[in-house]
Amino acid sequence: MTTSVPAFRQTQRVLDDAFEPSHSASAHLYISFGAHRIRLGVLDAQRNKFVALEDYESEKPASVEGAIAALQRLSQSHPLLQERKWQQIRVGIKNQQFTLIPEALFVVGAREEYLRLNAVVEPEQEMVFHHEHPRLELVNVFTVPTQLHAWLTSYFPDSPIEFMHQTSGLMEGFLHMSERKASPQLSIYVDNNYVTLVVLQNLRLEFCNSFYFSSSEDFIYYVLFVLQEKKMNPDLDQVVVWGELLLNSELHEVLRKYIRNVQFGKKPTGVGYSYRFDTLFNHRNFDLYSLHFCD
Structure with a gap:
C-alpha cells in the first residue's frame, strides 16, 4: 500500500549564481517547517550572505505528517537537500505549542510541566x-x-542540527532590529491564518503570542487588544508588519483603518543578501532570516 504525499507547490525561488550546493560544508541550512508551508534558506558562512531561498506551500488542507512526507520526498531530488553535510542546520518550528519562561525560574526537568500550562502535549507524537x-x-x-526530529537527525548525521520555535527567530530578529526606546514597539508577523504579536520596550520583551484568525475582524481584534493591554496609542505609535501581508490586501486595509502609522518591515541587517533577493518583498521571510540570529 502506498502512502499519499500532499502536493506542495513552489511559490518562491532565488539562487545566487556563485553558490554551488557542493559548498554546503561552509554554509548554513535554515528550514522553516509548518504543516502548510516549508521554506529552505542557505547562508554562505564565509561571506555572511544569504544565497538561496525556496518556498513551498500546500495546495490542499495539510497536516504535520503530510508536510514531513513532502519534505522527505523533496529530499530525494532537491540539489540542496541532496547535500548531507552542512556547517550548521537550524530548524524553525511553526506551531502554537510554546511557552515563555523567565530565565531565573527555568528548570530543564520541568519543561513539559511548563508547556502543559498553555498547550496539550502528546508525548507519542511530540518532543x-x-x-x-x-x-x-x-x-x-x-x-x-x-x-520530523527522527528523520532530520538520521538524514543529516554529520551536521549539527538545532531546533527552535518560530517565535524564537522572530523575537531575536525584532530585538536585532529594535532601538532602545522608552515607548513600547509592536511588531506583527502574519502567516497562514496566524498572527504573531511581539512588543518590545527598552529592548525588553513585554509581550509575545501567536493567534489563529479566520477573518480580518479576528485579526484586527487581536492587534487592538494587545495595543490596549500595552497602553499604546493607535493614532500615535508606530506598528511594523512582516510576513504574508500585501499592500492591497484586506488585512492591510483593516490595519490602516484602525492604526494611523503602519509600516512594512525590512530584511534583517547585519547579514548580506545576494542581489537575487532583490526580487523578493523585504518584509517577507523575516522568521527564516532571523534564525541566523538565534545563537
Whole structure:
C-alpha cells in the first residue's frame, strides 16, 4: 500500500549564481517547517550572505505528517537537500505549542510541566525542547514533531542540527532590529491564518503570542487588544508588519483603518543578501532570516 504525499507547490525561488550546493560544508541550512508551508534558506558562512531561498506551500488542507512526507520526498531530488553535510542546520518550528519562561525560574526537568500550562502535549507524537534567550532573560519551551526530529537527525548525521520555535527567530530578529526606546514597539508577523504579536520596550520583551484568525475582524481584534493591554496609542505609535501581508490586501486595509502609522518591515541587517533577493518583498521571510540570529 502506498502512502499519499500532499502536493506542495513552489511559490518562491532565488539562487545566487556563485553558490554551488557542493559548498554546503561552509554554509548554513535554515528550514522553516509548518504543516502548510516549508521554506529552505542557505547562508554562505564565509561571506555572511544569504544565497538561496525556496518556498513551498500546500495546495490542499495539510497536516504535520503530510508536510514531513513532502519534505522527505523533496529530499530525494532537491540539489540542496541532496547535500548531507552542512556547517550548521537550524530548524524553525511553526506551531502554537510554546511557552515563555523567565530565565531565573527555568528548570530543564520541568519543561513539559511548563508547556502543559498553555498547550496539550502528546508525548507519542511530540518532543519537548527549549531555546535560551540570554538578552531577553527568558527561555522558549516548545514541541518538535518526533517524526520530523527522527528523520532530520538520521538524514543529516554529520551536521549539527538545532531546533527552535518560530517565535524564537522572530523575537531575536525584532530585538536585532529594535532601538532602545522608552515607548513600547509592536511588531506583527502574519502567516497562514496566524498572527504573531511581539512588543518590545527598552529592548525588553513585554509581550509575545501567536493567534489563529479566520477573518480580518479576528485579526484586527487581536492587534487592538494587545495595543490596549500595552497602553499604546493607535493614532500615535508606530506598528511594523512582516510576513504574508500585501499592500492591497484586506488585512492591510483593516490595519490602516484602525492604526494611523503602519509600516512594512525590512530584511534583517547585519547579514548580506545576494542581489537575487532583490526580487523578493523585504518584509517577507523575516522568521527564516532571523534564525541566523538565534545563537
